[in-house]
Amino acid sequence: MKLLKKGAEADIYITSWNGQNSVLKIRKKKDYRVHSLDTRIRTLRTIREAKMLSEAKSFGITTPLVYFVDEKKCKIYLQFIEGKLIRDLPAKKIIKTCKEIGKIVGLLHKNGVMHGDLTTSNFILSQKGLVILDFGLSQKTDKIDDYAIDLRLFKEVLNSAHAQIVDDAWTLFIQGYRKILGKNITEKIINQVLVIEKRGRYANVI
Ligand SMILES: Nc1ncnc2c1ncn2[C@@H]1O[C@H](COP(=O)(O)OP(=O)(O)O)[C@@H](O)[C@H]1O
Numbered sequence: 755m756k757l758l759k760k761g762a763e764a765d766i767y768i769t770s771w772n773g774q775n776s777v778l779k780i781r782k783k784k785d786y787r788v789h790s791l792d793t794r795i796r797t798l799r800t801i802r803e804a805k806m807l808s809e810a811k812s813f814g815i816t817t818p819l820v821y822f823v824d825e826k827k828c829k830i831y832l833q834f835i836e837g838k839l840i841r842d843l844p845a846k847k848i849i850k851t852c853k854e855i856g857k858i859v860g861l862l863h864k865n866g867v868m869h870g871d872l873t874t875s876n877f878i879l880s881q882k883g884l885v886i887l888d889f890g891l892s893q894k895t896d897k898i899d900d901y902a903i904d905l906r907l908f909k910e911v912l913n914s915a916h917a918q919i920v921d922d923a924w925t926l927f928i929q930g931y932r933k934i935l936g937k938n939i940t941e942k943i944i945n946q947v948l949v950i951e952k953r954g955r956y957a958n959v960i
């Protein structure tokens with residue numbers, strides 16, 4: 755078993771599952787949390803992730819297959835997706851991919867799911883197309899504000915990690931998103947993103 759990534763929330767290993775290349779995601783104990791609460795949070799996120807990875811497929815979104823879930827140990831075995839993280843692609847390719855990312859996020863929202871962690875490290879460009887990962891913070895919701903929070907985070911990630919392309923990337927993202935959700939709802943949600951941004955700015959000033 756090879757360690758692929760030590761994350762803030764989980765450790766990711768490359769391993770195999772029934773002869774298939776697999777990724778093992780283990781949510782680790784956090785000593786700064788009260789033990790019982792920590793167990794609850796890790797179990798909840800593990801179950802939620804497995805459930806949403808599978809459910810998203812029914813919306814026509816590509817996610818890794820879930821091979822096995824060990825709720826007690828907070829472990830998930832996933833299909834290994836070969837490809838490159840969007841974060842690591844050349845700038846031009848990131849811009850192009852943003853339209854497809856917008857469509858995927860649009861499909862999630864159209865089906866009442868907020869992803870909760872829309873970063874460019876949670877999408878892999880594989881030979882079979884774009885794959886979305888990391889549903890541990892996802893939620894079922896029908897609130898415009900929640901969808902706006904997803905968009906706001908993605909915009910913030912573009913702003914900080916991909917500052918030189920943020921304008922083009924954001925424009926294409928919204929184009930893809932609008933294709934799925936339509937003009938009216940998209941406008942409402944973008945307006946809400948602006949409201950959240952203003953809120954943030956005032957919070958910083960005070
Ligand atoms: N199914 C997978 N196939 C290939 N790589 C993966 C897979 N799942 C996760 N990874 C890699 O591990 C990283 C972290 O996984 P992720 O599920 O996003 O957990 P975290 O909560 O730590 O961000 C991803 O950015 C990606 O590089």
Ligand SMILES: [Mg+2]
Binds near residue numbers: 876
């Ligand atoms: Mg992640």
